[in-house]
Amino acid sequence: MEANTREIASDRRFGFGKNWTRFLSVLNEERIAAAEDSLKKILEAVDLEGMSFLDIGSGSGLFSLAARRLGARVHSFDYDPKSVSCAIELKKRFFPDDGDWTIEEGSALDEDYMKSLGVFDIVCSWGVLHHTGAMWQALENVSSLVSDGGKLFIAIYNDQGGWSLRWRKIKKIYNSLPSFLRMPYTAIVMGSREIKFISIALFKRQTGDYIRSWTGYGGSSRGMSRWYDMIDWVGGYPFEVAKPEDIFDFYRKRGFILERLKTSGGGIGCNEYVFRAPRNR
Numbered sequence: 001m002e003a004n005t006r007e008i009a010s011d012r013r014f015g016f017g018k019n020w021t022r023f024l025s026v027l028n029e030e031r032i033a034a035a036e037d038s039l040k041k042i043l044e045a046v047d048l049e050g051m052s053f054l055d056i057g058s059g060s061g062l063f064s065l066a067a068r069r070l071g072a073r074v075h076s077f078d079y080d081p082k083s084v085s086c087a088i089e090l091k092k093r094f095f096p097d098d099g100d101w102t103i104e105e106g107s108a109l110d111e112d113y114m115k116s117l118g119v120f121d122i123v124c125s126w127g128v129l130h131h132t133g134a135m136w137q138a139l140e141n142v143s144s145l146v147s148d149g150g151k152l153f154i155a156i157y158n159d160q161g162g163w164s165l166r167w168r169k170i171k172k173i174y175n176s177l178p179s180f181l182r183m184p185y186t187a188i189v190m191g192s193r194e195i196k197f198i199s200i201a202l203f204k205r206q207t208g209d210y211i212r213s214w215t216g217y218g219g220s221s222r223g224m225s226r227w228y229d230m231i232d233w234v235g236g237y238p239f240e241v242a243k244p245e246d247i248f249d250f251y252r253k254r255g256f257i258l259e260r261l262k263t264s265g266g267g268i269g270c271n272e273y274v275f276r277a278p279r280n281r
């Protein structure tokens with residue numbers, strides 16, 4: 001067994017790829033279109049024609065697919081072989097025999113591998129670097145893959161102080177449980193939040209809004225599924241967090257300019273950043 005597969009099978013790391021494999025069963029045209037729209041919006045682009053796009057920690061492969069549909073030449077990699085299989089499956093479904101989308105196994109912490117990739121007009125790593133186990137090293141590694149004047153698009157969990165420490169514990173417990181207890185544990189952890197949301201909706205007579213928060217989730221959340229995102233929130237480990245100002249300072253010191261910032265509004269989600277790399281490095 002490969003070292004990464006062994007690590008994922010242990011209680012030190014969440015099996016993201018397994019969750020993504022299940023997500024592919026609910027992937028449809030509407031979710032893909034939502035992923036495309038979210039990419040266009042955050043990158044302020046009509047399309048990605050003629051650009052190179054690197055998807056680090058490609059997960060389900062949905063962002064890679066969206067970028068390829070927008071016209072970019074795409075390279076996707078992920079640490080988890082099951083995530084890699086998901087991207088390969090998507091490519092088979094939508095772009096079979098396409099030379100402009102390559103997919104492989106690799107790690108954002110493997111400096112030699114990263115250097116071998118060259119540079120890209122857009123480097124995207126959504127919700128990944130805080131799950132590597134060495135977030136600041138990963139943030140450093142990805143920066144050298146952005147071409148001069150290119151864009152770096154990352155999403156990093158928001159630092160909520162004590163709440164973040166509690167989430168880390170919740171995630172650690174999830175990964176230490178036998179697999180048959182993980183689903184009920186997720187339902188218990190997320191159930192208490194859902195009861196709160198349902199109560200608020202009932203009190204405000206806005207049950208329709210609550211129902212839409214499930215049925216319309218993909219449209220507002222990059223084409224993702226609320227249930228599979230919940231599993232990812234409860235299980236996603238290793239887990240690190242950062243305040244927006246720390247990420248901003250980190251890249252400013254390296255000459256990057258912050259072009260867009262979408263915060264989680266102080267909540268449990270990710271803050272999204274688009275940085276522009278310096279033009280002459």
Ligand SMILES: C[S@@+](CC[C@H](N)C(=O)[O-])C[C@H]1O[C@@H](n2cnc3c(N)ncnc32)[C@H](O)[C@@H]1O
Nearest residue numbers: 016057058059078079080083107108126128132
């Ligand atoms: C929360 S998922 C995000 C997936 C995708 N980027 C998205 O936007 O949905 C995190 C992904 O990062 C991958 N990952 C974790 N550590 C990694 C590493 N060192 N190098 C590359 N990918 C990694 C996981 O296997 C998983 O597929």
